[in-house]
Amino acid sequence: MxxxxxxxxxxxxxxxxxxxxxxxxxxxxxxxxxxxxxxxxxxxxxxLGVITRQVALVAPEKVGSGLTAIVEVTLDHQGDEHQLAFEAVVANVAAVLQCYRVSPGPDFVLVVQVADMAAYHALAHQVFAAQKNVRNVKAYFSILRSKFETRIAV
Incomplete structure (x- = not known):
């Protein structure tokens, strides 16, 4: 519409x-x-759904979630039902802030916010290693956030 x-x-x-x-x-x-x-x-x-919600933006480092990871996930089977199943898993993980289906390359790119590397390891085991259809995971860890914006030009 x-x-x-x-x-x-x-x-x-x-x-x-x-x-x-x-x-x-x-x-x-x-x-x-x-x-x-x-x-x-x-x-x-x-x-109309133009405004989807109004929120407060929280500084992650001030609340004990100082590690940001950008994670690429590739599935063994890419059928729609497999992608929906993976999305259902990550939808219930609070540390996964964003999940994108992407192409080409990996099947998904996630933005993850956790306390530290131990918390990321636990999340990786729970979300990625425990899923039979996850073939490959590649994580990038932020060392500096030089820009963060939520505003969309209208």
Whole structure:
């Protein structure tokens, strides 16, 4: 379904991506619209699925999850049912923050956030080694996050 966004919708989305904690009144002032219009537009964008959720971004190192791993996973069998089964496994693992089916190359790329290397090892054993259909796992460990952005240009 194509969704047409006008300039007001785009201003709302840009403002919320910068700070979703602002009140409707603050948002309305920031984007130069009435509070009622702003509230109606945000509700519409949410109902259309343009706004999927509003969250707080947490500094992982401040809460004991200082190790980020980017993990490539290749399956033995790549049929849709096998990919869905793997996705179901990782969907229930809190440390797996993101899971992407990719092509070409590995079948999946995961973004994993854990406390330390011991926690990664435990996760790798639980999620990768215990799955019969996982053929290959290649992990890259972040030594510095020089950019992190959640904002999408609209």
């Amino acid at each position: 194509d969704i047409t966004l006008d300039e007001l919708d785009k201003r709302i989305l840009n403002a919320l991506q910068t700070d979703a904690s602002q009140t409707n009144q603050q948002l309305a002032e920031r984007i130069h619209a009435s509070p009622a219009t702003c509230l109606r537009r945000v509700k519409r964008l949410t109902e």
